[in-house]
Amino acid sequence: MNAATAGTPAITVDALRRSYGGRRGFEAVRGIDFRVDHGEVLAVLGTNGAGKTSAMEVVEGVAAPTSGRVRVLGYDPWADRAAARPRMGIMLQSGGFPSDLTVVETARMWAGTLSEPRPVAEGLEMVNLQQRAGTPVKQLSGGERRRLDLALSLLGNPEVLLLDEPTTGLDPESRRNTWRLISRLRAAGTAIVLTMHYLHEAEELADRIAILHCGAIVRSGSVAEIVAEHPSRITFATPPVAIPELAGSTVHTSATTTTVHTADLQGTLTELLSWAAERGIRLESLRASTASLESAFLAVAGEEHAASAHDTTHERSLS
Numbered sequence: 001m002n003a004a005t006a007g008t009p010a011i012t013v014d015a016l017r018r019s020y021g022g023r024r025g026f027e028a029v030r031g032i033d034f035r036v037d038h039g040e041v042l043a044v045l046g047t048n049g050a051g052k053t054s055a056m057e058v059v060e061g062v063a064a065p066t067s068g069r070v071r072v073l074g075y076d077p078w079a080d081r082a083a084a085r086p087r088m089g090i091m092l093q094s095g096g097f098p099s100d101l102t103v104v105e106t107a108r109m110w111a112g113t114l115s116e117p118r119p120v121a122e123g124l125e126m127v128n129l130q131q132r133a134g135t136p137v138k139q140l141s142g143g144e145r146r147r148l149d150l151a152l153s154l155l156g157n158p159e160v161l162l163l164d165e166p167t168t169g170l171d172p173e174s175r176r177n178t179w180r181l182i183s184r185l186r187a188a189g190t191a192i193v194l195t196m197h198y199l200h201e202a203e204e205l206a207d208r209i210a211i212l213h214c215g216a217i218v219r220s221g222s223v224a225e226i227v228a229e230h231p232s233r234i235t236f237a238t239p240p241v242a243i244p245e246l247a248g249s250t251v252h253t254s255a256t257t258t259t260v261h262t263a264d265l266q267g268t269l270t271e272l273l274s275w276a277a278e279r280g281i282r283l284e285s286l287r288a289s290t291a292s293l294e295s296a297f298l299a300v301a302g303e304e305h306a307a308s309a310h311d312t313t314h315e316r317s318l319s
């Protein structure tokens with residue numbers, strides 16, 4: 001961070017829209033807003049085709065927005081690419097560098113395009129590839145290539161780091177090393193945006209999460225904030241008698257399973273179990289679970305699905 005950037009957000013995205021095939025074409029990004037501060041990690045999650053890549057390409061400066069405003073370190077990454085790009089590190093899903101070169105040759109070639117690169121050896125060490133420096137890139141495993149991609153994105157000492165699925169294909173140890181590296185970079189003030197599919201990883205790494213669905217951000221905030229918006233769940237095999245009203249809960253009953261959603265798991269469970277005990281009813285296959293990022297994500301991803309399933313389940317709002 002330098003004096004000019006201190007106190008300003010590293011990335012701001014306001015009302016970003018992106019369409020393919022002109023304004024009347026397909027709108028992949030439908031008016032999204034987010035900001036990332038220095039020393040902060042934002043994870044962008046989404047279903048396949050949600051618009052993550054389409055949005056990130058605008059932040060990277062490789063595509064123009066159809067409308068809206070994006071600033072990276074105060075610059076328009078598309079119009080002021082020459083100013084913004086040297087201070088950004090970008091790791092795409094596939095690096096696409098010539099594979100006849102060795103690891104160290106590739107890193108040197110990349111460093112040669114940068115104005116103030118960190119030493120190549122240091123970059124390779126950051127991702128534990130120093131032992132593979134003399135190996136031709138084409139002989140690297142998929143995970144090693146991924147780590148080389150990451151090393152290249154770090155060679156320019158970026159203030160803003162954009163990583164597209166950085167741990168895909170990595171073994172558990174390399175994955176943990178990458179997590180530690182991301183944490184160190186964050187602590188050093190780097191603003192980091194991760195796009196990813198692994199929810200567990202997003203929970204581990206990100207300060208904030210944005211869930212993208214059909215081109216819009218449908219949930220955002222810390223994991224705790226996102227989870228708090230989602231109810232806990234109780235399920236059991238549907239008993240032969242009607243379920244009573246449970247305060248503040250929603251009950252879905254199918255022929256086989258009853259599902260109760262509630263914001264007060266303990267209160268609702270107590271009420272339900274007292275009701276069952278008084279009548280001598282045994283609730284078979286009883287399960288209670290608090291909301292998690294995964295259930296919040298699945299709820300978003302499954303909303304359309306759930307809407308169409310309403311025909312086959314009986315829903316009662318019992319608040």
Ligand SMILES: Nc1ncnc2c1ncn2[C@@H]1O[C@H](COP(=O)(O)OP(=O)(O)OP(=O)(O)O)[C@@H](O)[C@H]1O
Pocket residue numbers: 020026028046047048049050051052053054055
């Ligand atoms: N060049 C293109 N022309 C037309 N439509 C496109 C183009 N690129 C992407 N799309 C469409 O835009 C939507 C968003 O795609 P995008 O690649 O941004 O999603 P994503 O969230 O990155 O998906 P994934 O997780 O599968 O990588 C999809 O419906 C996709 O088919």
